Amino acid sequence: MTNVYDAIVLGLGGFGSSTLCHLAQRELNVLGIDQFGIAHDRGSSHGETRIIRKAYFEHPDYVPLLLRAYELWSELESQTGQSLYEECGLFLAGPPEGEVISGARESANKYDVPVDDVSLDEARERFPLFNFEESDAVVFEPEAGYLRVESCVSALVNQAVAAGASVVTDQPVVSWSADPGTVRVITDKETYQATRLVIAAGAWSGQVLNELSLPLTVLRKLLFWHGVSSPVWSEATAFFFERPQGCFYGFPSIVGQTVKLAEHTGGLTVEDPLALDRECYPFDSEPVSEFVRRTMKSVSPHAARHAVCMYTMTPDGHFIVDRHPKHENVILAAGFSGHGFKFTSVIGEVLADLACEGSTSLPIEFLRIDRPALSV
Numbered sequence: 001m002t003n004v005y006d007a008i009v010l011g012l013g014g015f016g017s018s019t020l021c022h023l024a025q026r027e028l029n030v031l032g033i034d035q036f037g038i039a040h041d042r043g044s045s046h047g048e049t050r051i052i053r054k055a056y057f058e059h060p061d062y063v064p065l066l067l068r069a070y071e072l073w074s075e076l077e078s079q080t081g082q083s084l085y086e087e088c089g090l091f092l093a094g095p096p097e098g099e100v101i102s103g104a105r106e107s108a109n110k111y112d113v114p115v116d117d118v119s120l121d122e123a124r125e126r127f128p129l130f131n132f133e134e135s136d137a138v139v140f141e142p143e144a145g146y147l148r149v150e151s152c153v154s155a156l157v158n159q160a161v162a163a164g165a166s167v168v169t170d171q172p173v174v175s176w177s178a179d180p181g182t183v184r185v186i187t188d189k190e191t192y193q194a195t196r197l198v199i200a201a202g203a204w205s206g207q208v209l210n211e212l213s214l215p216l217t218v219l220r221k222l223l224f225w226h227g228v229s230s231p232v233w234s235e236a237t238a239f240f241f242e243r244p245q246g247c248f249y250g251f252p253s254i255v256g257q258t259v260k261l262a263e264h265t266g267g268l269t270v271e272d273p274l275a276l277d278r279e280c281y282p283f284d285s286e287p288v289s290e291f292v293r294r295t296m297k298s299v300s301p302h303a304a305r306h307a308v309c310m311y312t313m314t315p316d317g318h319f320i321v322d323r324h325p326k327h328e329n330v331i332l333a334a335g336f337s338g339h340g341f342k343f344t345s346v347i348g349e350v351l352a353d354l355a356c357e358g359s360t361s362l363p364i365e366f367l368r369i370d371r372p373a374l375s376v
C-alpha cells in the first residue's frame, strides 16, 4: 500500500479546498479527493459571486469567525496576487422588526461592526436604482462585498498543491472506515489510507455520513442573470431585501451587461444531488421577475441565463462543524444552510485545528453536532 497520508480531505468544494490548503501549509502529507473537477458547477460553490458581510443577521456568534475569515481571505489574496474579494458595500432593506434588519443591528452593536442606518430619503438618493417601501428600514455595511467563488476554490487548491498536497479529481468516494489512528477511503478507482479524515461533502453529506442520520435537507436553488440598461449598475452595491414574498438579493453588474439575482428563501427538496434538475421553470423564475418589476430600475424582468445550485439545510440554519461522534480522527463540516461560503477560509482553519490538535481556539461551540436543534 503506497497511498498513505497524514490526512485525507473528502470533497474539494468550498470547505474541503480551504481545509486542504490549511493542512498542507502545516506541512502535513495530505490528499484531497473529489468526485468532480476543481471549481465545478455540480455542487454548491459556483455561480460567480458570494456575499460576505459582518453585521450577521443570522446570529451574532458568527461575527468573531467572520473577522478571522476576512483576515484569511486577505492573506490568500496576498499569497496568490489574485483579487478574490470586492468591497462594493451592501445594503439590507426590510421591516425594522424583521429578522434581517434587527439581526444585523444586533450583531453590529454587539461587535462594533461599522454600519450606517440610512433614512428612506437618503436611501432613495444613495441607491437610486431601487424602489423602497415606505415601511422599509435600510442598513448599509460599507465593509461588505462579494467573493469570486470559483477563483477562491481554485486559489485554495493551487495554494494547497504548491505547499505539497496531492489532489485526485473525478474519483467518487464509495466508502470510508475509521479505526483509532487510521482511516481508509475507497474510491471507484483506489484505496487510500491516512491518520485522519476531514469530510466536507456539501449536498452529499447525508449520504457520506449516513450512519449519523443527520437532519439535513438539500434544497434546489436558482441563480439568475438579468440584462441591465443602465451603466450605473456597474457602480451599484450588493443588496438584500426582506419582503413578505421572501428574501431577494443581488450584486452589482460585473461585466456591465447583466446583474446576478436570486431568492434566498424557498426551494424544492432534492432527493439525489447527482440527479439535480437543472431546467428553469416558470415557478422558479417568476418570484425573482416579480421582485425585479417591483423593486429594481433599468433591469429586464426576464432572465438572460440561470444556474442551479444547492443549499444543505440544518433545522436551525446553523452549520455543523465538529469531530465525528464515533471516530475522533474523523472531522466533519456540513449543513452550511445557504450562507457558508464566506466562512470557508476560517472554517478550513478550524477543521485543520480539529484534525491536527483535536480542538480549536476559534469560537465554534454553537456549531456542535450534539446541540438540541439537531436532535429531531
Ligand SMILES: Cc1cc2nc3c(=O)[nH]c(=O)nc-3n(C[C@H](O)[C@H](O)[C@H](O)COP(=O)(O)OP(=O)(O)OC[C@H]3O[C@@H](n4cnc5c(N)ncnc54)[C@H](O)[C@@H]3O)c2cc1C
Pocket: 010, 011, 012, 013, 014, 015, 016, 033, 034, 035, 036, 042, 043, 044, 045, 046, 047, 049, 050, 051, 052, 171, 172, 173, 174, 200, 201, 202, 203, 204, 205, 208, 221, 222, 223, 262, 309, 310, 311, 334, 336, 337, 338, 339, 340, 341, 342, 343
Ligand atoms: C445559489 C447559492 C447562493 C449562495 N450564496 C451565498 C452567499 O452569497 N454567501 C455565502 O457565504 N454563501 C452562499 N451560499 C452558500 C455557500 O455557497 C455554500 O454554503 C458553500 O459553497 C458550501 O460549500 P461545501 O464545501 O459545503 O459544498 P461544495 O462546494 O458543494 O463541496 C462539496 C464537495 O464534495 C464533493 N463530494 C461529495 N461527495 C463526494 C464523494 N462521495 N466523493 C468525492 N467527492 C464528493 C462534491 O463533488 C463537492 O465538490 C450560496 C449557495 C448557493 C447554492
